Amino acid sequence: MKYPAGPAPVLPDRFAGRPVISPTCTGGACAGCGDLCPSGALQPQMIEGKASLRIDTGKCLFCRACENACPNAAVKFSGEYRLAAASREDLLVGSGSEAFAPALVERARKVFGRSLKLRQVSAGGCNACEADCNVLGTPAWDMGRFGISFVASPRHADALLITGPVTANMRLALLKTYQALAEPRIVIAVGACAISGGAYAGHDEVCGGASEVVPVDLFIPGCPPHPLTILDGLLRLIGRGDLA
Numbered sequence: 463m464k465y466p467a468g469p470a471p472v473l474p475d476r477f478a479g480r481p482v483i484s485p486t487c488t489g490g491a492c493a494g495c496g497d498l499c500p501s502g503a504l505q506p507q508m509i510e511g512k513a514s515l516r517i518d519t520g521k522c523l524f525c526r527a528c529e530n531a532c533p534n535a536a537v538k539f540s541g542e543y544r545l546a547a548a549s550r551e552d553l554l555v556g557s558g559s560e561a562f563a564p565a566l567v568e569r570a571r572k573v574f575g576r577s578l579k580l581r582q583v584s585a586g587g588c589n590a591c592e593a594d595c596n597v598l599g600t601p602a603w604d605m606g607r608f609g610i611s612f613v614a615s616p617r618h619a620d621a622l623l624i625t626g627p628v629t630a631n632m633r634l635a636l637l638k639t640y641q642a643l644a645e646p647r648i649v650i651a652v653g654a655c656a657i658s659g660g661a662y663a664g665h666d667e668v669c670g671g672a673s674e675v676v677p678v679d680l681f682i683p684g685c686p687p688h689p690l691t692i693l694d695g696l697l698r699l700i701g702r703g704d705l706a
């Protein structure tokens with residue numbers, strides 16, 4: 463694979479990347495998407511006095527129900543895989559906010575240079591996010607060539623990579639793992655669950671994502687995120703200058 467020095471791999475047509483909301487959006491007045499969003503990701507907004515919608519990609523399950531239901535073709539999921547952001551606000555995508563993730567976490571670039579050791583905590587998700595993280599260790603993706611790898615102990619890690627909404631049973635384990643990392647440490651939330659609770663948000667036995675327990679530095683949206691989306695976020699974190 464030549465990426466990132468060469469072009470990114472071609473993703474299948476069914477891939478749902480960064481959403482685009484067009485000015486034809488009525489803000490819900492047409493009742494096209496109404497209450498159908500399963501995760502509360504569709505939010506009203508006003509743009510220059512006109513009602514529209516925005517999508518919180520930190521909550522979105524990328525199920526495309528809103529795209530399929532819209533009578534105005536106002537919602538489209540693009541092939542843009544670059545979704546990672548350093549703040550929750552940067553995950554809100556509406557009409558007029560088509561730019562993808564800005565530069566990430568300057569602090570991390572300075573401290574960790576060009577390698578990153580990750581301790582992963584699976585905090586109660588469905589295992590799909592973990593599977594896509596595992597894919598990055600296979601020969602095709604080979605994230606080890608960038609100095610990025612998973613390690614067995616938080617004592618050996620620069621960063622904590624969290625998947626799942628953080629169940630009540632995992633809350634203490636996550637906190638202890640975080641505290642076991644030497645400072646400075648980075649926290650990465652991968653997937654809608656880890657960012658916002660995702661499909662489990664509001665359940666009595668889960669937190670609303672990792673940031674209710676530990677401070678999060680990098681958010682990587684998706685349900686699950688494509689391996690390319692995860693890798694793009696990690697490479698931005700360590701400041702690969704050859705990324706578009």
Ligand code: SF4
Binds near residue numbers: 525
């Ligand atoms: S694609 Fe995202 S915003 Fe649209 S209905 Fe599904 S979860 Fe909600």
Ligand code: SF4
Binds near residue numbers: 587625627655
């Ligand atoms: S974000 Fe989606 S894929 Fe990841 S753990 Fe949650 S439900 Fe599973």
